[in-house]
Amino acid sequence: MLQSIDARSGQPAGAALPETTPEELDRTVRAAADAFASWQSSSGAARGALLDALADGLDSQRDALAAVADTETGLGLPRLAGEIGRTAAQLRHFAELCRQGAPYRTVESEAIAGAPPAGRPALRRVRLPLGPVAMFSASNFPFAFSVLGCDTTSALAAGCSVVVKAHPGHPQTSLRTMAVVQAVLDRLRLPAGLVGHVQGAGHELGVALIRHPLIAAGAFTGSTRGGAALQAAARQRPRPIPFYCELGAVNPVVALPAALEAGGAALAQGLAMFAGAGSCQYCTNPSLLVLQRDPVSDAFVGQLVAALRAQQPHAMVTPVIRRAFDAGVAAQLAAGARALLHEPTDAPAPRPFVAEVDAATFVARPALHEEVFGPSTLIVRVASVAETLQVLQAVGGSLTATIWGADEDTPDHRALVRGAMAIAGRVVFKGLPTGVAITAAQQHGGPWPSSTEPMTTSVGDAALDRFLRPVALQDLPDWLAARDGRPC
């Protein structure tokens, strides 16, 4: 059985829920495959209508959905209402992309008479929806990266059906969202199997889902360990499939003295704010600060520690994640980080943790490169640009990297930009990396260990590309040419 837990009290919330059985899983995937057979050739208008209706459905249930999610995650009503708004906006954005024809875009190469390599046949490059997508919800965004989050939205927009694996941290929220989905599908006379749902407490269900022969792709948002385990299962399939994991990230911030001198106090307040709002449970939470050894950087550390001490993080989204935070803090201390703010507690709400380490120790100790999910900040002190680059290189891969103070074109700044771009999917030059705009230029995904497919993004227009496989049609007959990029 699957038990919803009140994040603040740690007590059961409501009755236990049945776990999806292997037979139910099989039935759900088969229904998704049946729904795919017609959805794959749906028009942009039809897809837009579905996504808009889902957005309207979320909006109409906003208060009820936020309330149940607040009980299960402790994230707070204002944040959750905002997240529902973001999720609805994302659905509407992809509805518009569908109406504009994004999934049907073709590339044409007209025939050229003559022998190759000068001559060639007529070729049209279209994109084919992959098939039923297994979507693994995240714990920390019960809406934006869950049932109707970016993976489901972009998969539906691409013409795929979806089987949602609910996150066991918010099963009631998932069921409530699924009720919205099923009402919309029913009203639009679309098959219920277009968006299926499975739930369970253990790992076996997720493994069974990603290994189901009719599943054509997978998308996961969560921890590096969880994603890697599912990826291994996916690879053991007789026929491997694309599997996109957006994983953990330390999101380093390189703060140059000039920027700290100009606005250190505000930046410290900005960083500290995430501890109070969301308990830093963001995939783009900046948990690693790279600072020089100078008076202005020292002053900034003092400001940051003071600002964090004044914050009270709230309960974390699940007890498992709460325990992992304590374990992560202990691992950083054991690896040689020196605590600057450390107030251990057994409460569901952790206290902010800040530690400091020199660059050489950081680079040498892989335990310090691991993300500590929650209100944790590791400050690495560097003596040079070269040391900063070594620190970034040791991080390896991150969703974001931030550089404050690279406003002029200097060799040092170029080197830092190169170093940041080499490890990150997004490089931020002002403010903070949290908040991931849903737009054409977005890239949410970086080198390992922040994602398994760093050439793709899970947020923004290009998220669509993950579920559309290019196919070249050579000397296609007229009837097929008349369909433009829409599958037949």
Next chain:
Amino acid sequence: MLQSIDARSGQPAGAALPETTPEELDRTVRAAADAFASWQSSSGAARGALLDALADGLDSQRDALAAVADTETGLGLPRLAGEIGRTAAQLRHFAELCRQGAPYRTVESEAIAGAPPAGRPALRRVRLPLGPVAMFSASNFPFAFSVLGCDTTSALAAGCSVVVKAHPGHPQTSLRTMAVVQAVLDRLRLPAGLVGHVQGAGHELGVALIRHPLIAAGAFTGSTRGGAALQAAARQRPRPIPFYCELGAVNPVVALPAALEAGGAALAQGLAMFAGAGSCQYCTNPSLLVLQRDPVSDAFVGQLVAALRAQQPHAMVTPVIRRAFDAGVAAQLAAGARALLHEPTDAPAPRPFVAEVDAATFVARPALHEEVFGPSTLIVRVASVAETLQVLQAVGGSLTATIWGADEDTPDHRALVRGAMAIAGRVVFKGLPTGVAITAAQQHGGPWPSSTEPMTTSVGDAALDRFLRPVALQDLPDWLAARDGRPC
């Protein structure tokens, strides 16, 4: 030591060559990393100049290169001269793409004032060259998929450096091509390390190359077994990297009676021709024919067998591949295929092999789904469209699928097109799938087992995308904005 073998005589050709030592491998990769540091920010003009000069270098050495390749592969001077022309044309095509700015293309999302999700920061999506690419040459195309083939060409165009792993089947051809490369690099005052070269007879060298910490991506063309082994090694890296394998394919042809009635004799001649020219050693060789049970299909089988009997394949490119052909033929017979043309020989040149099997047997026996590389044709007889779709589904993934005779818009034809698109990277409606045009609409790569990354192509403009990782730059400073999409 590595010994070049005369493909026709099976005897050593020239003196044995030293194998690359682990120290030399490390030095070569380090030189590639050093060269990458500057090449990644090179201009389109500079990349275009290099690729054009390499094309000119190939053209100027065409006869000498074709002669040495002919000894090592037995592919014949006309075919090899043509292949060099294709390889040079590909270099020039990517030179033009560089001058047009393809690697530097950006996506812009301007800032919108206000709080998210309505508001957003300014974002520019650029693409960053990955770094030194390990390139594994193929046996069957000693130029077009070897030292200066599509992988090297698109990697250099993307701003990456390359370390070529020469195919042990044509080491002298690789060295001669490398001499062209080094002369060009020297003349253009580019670092010699921009295109490195390693050679060896065993698998260890390739594994060591793909596992080298400074290698940022890999590209491989060859057998499913060889690619899978290297992929496994790549995945064991502490930091996984993108690795693109273009593998084997059976390239099914669905020949409907209408097309055979109209032009069966010519199509049989066309198919048979590949046995004589190239001994069917093409990745897009159509080795599986799906035919109905009717008089016109029977007549076509007779025409095809007669046309193939009249062909004399030449020696295969390596003794290993020659032995694998016999083993593949034996496996098909053991799995229940009935021989229609089978003239076993111990000579370096095989005889064409044709066998027939019913759809149910084909679907049930995975041994029949394996590619038999060389002049082998398996005919599957089907009784319905449904059986045809089962046969395609059993194939699983292929570089190409061909449908002859789907000229009208009927439910059956739609079903066949859907079935073909579901398993192939390219669907051909007229003529044969061999010959892969180098153009914007091309897609060379299909679902497993035909490639490991079916969302990418190894031929055509989009081959570039494999080596350019998207990075979003948020609120970037003016000096960086002024560089457009060119790395700093």
